[in-house]
Amino acid sequence: MRPHPHRLRAALALLLLVALLAGCSGGDPADTAVPTQSGARDGGLDGVRAPSDAAGGTLRLVTSQVDSLDPQRSYVPAVWNLMRLYTRTLVTYSSEPGSTDQLVPDLATDLGTTPDGGRTWTFTLRPGGTFETGRAITSRDLKYGIERSFAVDVVSGGPNFVLDLLDPDSLYAGPYQDESPDKLGLTTISTPDDATITFTLSRADPDFPYVLALPSSSPVPVENDTGAAYGADPVSSGPYAITSVDALTGIVLDRNTAWSPDSDPVRTALPDQVVVRTGLTGLDRDQALLAGSADADLTGNGVQEATLNRFADDPGLTDRVDDLATGSLRMLALPTTVGPMANPDCRAAVAAVVDRAAVQEELGGPDDALRRSVLWPSALPGGPEDTDAAADLDAARASLTSCGTPEGFAVTMAVPDVVGTRKVADALVGQLAQVGIVVTVQALDPATFYTAGVGSPAAIAAGPYAMVLATYAAVLPTPASFLVPLVDGRSISPEAGNANYALLDDPAVNAAVDTATAGGDPAAWAAVSTAALATHAFVPLVENRAQLLAGQRLRNGVVMLPYNGYDVATAGVGGG
Numbered sequence: 001m002r003p004h005p006h007r008l009r010a011a012l013a014l015l016l017l018v019a020l021l022a023g024c025s026g027g028d029p030a031d032t033a034v035p036t037q038s039g040a041r042d043g044g045l046d047g048v049r050a051p052s053d054a055a056g057g058t059l060r061l062v063t064s065q066v067d068s069l070d071p072q073r074s075y076v077p078a079v080w081n082l083m084r085l086y087t088r089t090l091v092t093y094s095s096e097p098g099s100t101d102q103l104v105p106d107l108a109t110d111l112g113t114t115p116d117g118g119r120t121w122t123f124t125l126r127p128g129g130t131f132e133t134g135r136a137i138t139s140r141d142l143k144y145g146i147e148r149s150f151a152v153d154v155v156s157g158g159p160n161f162v163l164d165l166l167d168p169d170s171l172y173a174g175p176y177q178d179e180s181p182d183k184l185g186l187t188t189i190s191t192p193d194d195a196t197i198t199f200t201l202s203r204a205d206p207d208f209p210y211v212l213a214l215p216s217s218s219p220v221p222v223e224n225d226t227g228a229a230y231g232a233d234p235v236s237s238g239p240y241a242i243t244s245v246d247a248l249t250g251i252v253l254d255r256n257t258a259w260s261p262d263s264d265p266v267r268t269a270l271p272d273q274v275v276v277r278t279g280l281t282g283l284d285r286d287q288a289l290l291a292g293s294a295d296a297d298l299t300g301n302g303v304q305e306a307t308l309n310r311f312a313d314d315p316g317l318t319d320r321v322d323d324l325a326t327g328s329l330r331m332l333a334l335p336t337t338v339g340p341m342a343n344p345d346c347r348a349a350v351a352a353v354v355d356r357a358a359v360q361e362e363l364g365g366p367d368d369a370l371r372r373s374v375l376w377p378s379a380l381p382g383g384p385e386d387t388d389a390a391a392d393l394d395a396a397r398a399s400l401t402s403c404g405t406p407e408g409f410a411v412t413m414a415v416p417d418v419v420g421t422r423k424v425a426d427a428l429v430g431q432l433a434q435v436g437i438v439v440t441v442q443a444l445d446p447a448t449f450y451t452a453g454v455g456s457p458a459a460i461a462a463g464p465y466a467m468v469l470a471t472y473a474a475v476l477p478t479p480a481s482f483l484v485p486l487v488d489g490r491s492i493s494p495e496a497g498n499a500n501y502a503l504l505d506d507p508a509v510n511a512a513v514d515t516a517t518a519g520g521d522p523a524a525w526a527a528v529s530t531a532a533l534a535t536h537a538f539v540p541l542v543e544n545r546a547q548l549l550a551g552q553r554l555r556n557g558v559v560m561l562p563y564n565g566y567d568v569a570t571a572g573v574g575g576g
Contacts, residue, residue, distance in 0.1 A: 044548070059568070059573055063276060064299050069083075069234055072149050081300075087236070088137075095266055107137065123212075125196075132241045144222050154174065232245065255272060282301060326543065331539060333502040412463055451496040454468050502537035548564075555571070
């Protein structure tokens with residue numbers, strides 16, 4: 001760690017945090033004297049929960065695991081939310097209630113200009129942006145930060161959108177292996193001066209600014225880059241700097257004295273300090289929020305069922321809840337390369353049997369799951385109409401006859417070995433048995449389910465899995481980000497991490513994707529969803545819901561929709 005003037009205060013904060021969390025079952029006496037900031041239910045969705053401009057105090061956050069503090073290596077939305085405190089990007093998500101899925105300028109003066117429909121993008125940096133070292137942030141620092149993602153042998157794990165958009169032929173191996181005489185790096189990023197940066201993409205992409213809003217597109221000073229070890233001490237470009245990281249007591253961030261609020265139109269930076277307790281279970285996080293020893297849960301998973309049961313005994317708790325649909329869809333994928341699912345009529349039979357209401361009940365009812373019969377998250381505008389289609393066993397039997405198996409067939413379903421998912425799988429097994437479809441459930445390790453389990457065509461064929469019960473969410477809040485990895489046959493990857501679990505490669509769907517990409521019309525993306533649904537390769541079931549519980553001291557609670565949690569960039573504790 002670089003020397004920091006608040007290191008002693010950070011150490012004291014860690015001791016305080018340990019004391020707070022050790023006594024979270026009964027609450028801390030200092031906390032019980034603080035009035036609970038409740039507001040109204042769902043007050044942070046389209047408004048501000050307990051608004052205040054009071055500065056000071058320590059914002060106390062809890063979360064599960066942090067994959068990396070290196071902005072180019074993290075792939076966890078909760079960590080991306082935390083990174084809003086110490087990384088800045090050309091553009092970022094708005095902190096305005098109800099518009100948090102929209103982009104606003106950050107280090108840049110605007111949302112970028114493109115003269116050719118999204119293939120070339122130019123941004124101009126606003127003055128005043130600095131690293132915690134005091135050095136001004138330049139366009140070259142932004143280019144270098146993005147170039148780090150190409151060093152996949154050193155900086156691994158983060159989003160890889162830029163690899164395909166800026167170097168589709170994999171000619172650039174990153175800054176650590178740059179053998180060009182002048183170390184010019186990626187030729188598809190130009191920096192004619194310190195305030196200008198231009199990107200030339202391999203294809204037009206109107207969503208490219210959303211890629212630039214990811215922490216992986218944040219600036220990194222080359223003189224402080226330590227390669228794979230950079231996450232141990234990342235250099236801040238935001239209002240806070242990491243001053244301590246401890247596996248037991250958490251992460252401490254203190255004010256970055258080099259940050260200028262005049263240069264940052266997004267972050268209010270009200271607390272003096274932010275402390276993050278990591279590695280906590282869901283129940284531990286809930287208990288910390290209830291006891292007053294935590295102000296917000298970063299994970300975005302919402303409270304646990306056992307905690308929800310406490311709301312009946314304390315109705316006042318519901319005023320501290322923001323209930324939202326997460327954009328994470330549970331669906332049944334029917335791999336089109338595994339018989340009998342190669343036959344669309346067999347897939348249609350499965351789709352007709354599914355009873356979404358029963359699936360919803362297995363997951364806890366409407367509070368925990370929203371029925372979805374379309375391939376489209378509920379909060380994303382412009383989607384196809386959701387008819388909430390009910391089960392139709394007669395239609396299922398007719399489809400079985402058309403596919404040549406009137407008595408049904410036997411298949412294996414791959415599922416992650418998680419209690420809630422197993423319950424859904426068991427419900428589907430019972431439903432499908434009504435028309436003679438016999439399903440054997442194969443429960444796989446949830447830690448590797450989406451990689452080694454079903455994340456490649458080879459893994460699905462090896463099963464063989466004719467059904468995959470999966471949960472899927474887009475990385476970016478756009479139709480293209482949701483649909484292309486899921487249904488475009490050209491997105492199927494032979495490597496682990498493939499998201500097209502149905503291995504759908506349908507010419508009509510692919511053509512619809514091309515039309516939507518070229519036109520940029522949201523209605524065209526709805527047509528992609530409709531075309532994909534008509535193949536019956538995917539059977540949407542429900543969208544997960546989450547009940548976020550605000551800590552009793554939390555002020556300025558605004559739900560950041562892309563991260564399903566409270567926006568830490570504007571949260572405060574009222575100086576308490």
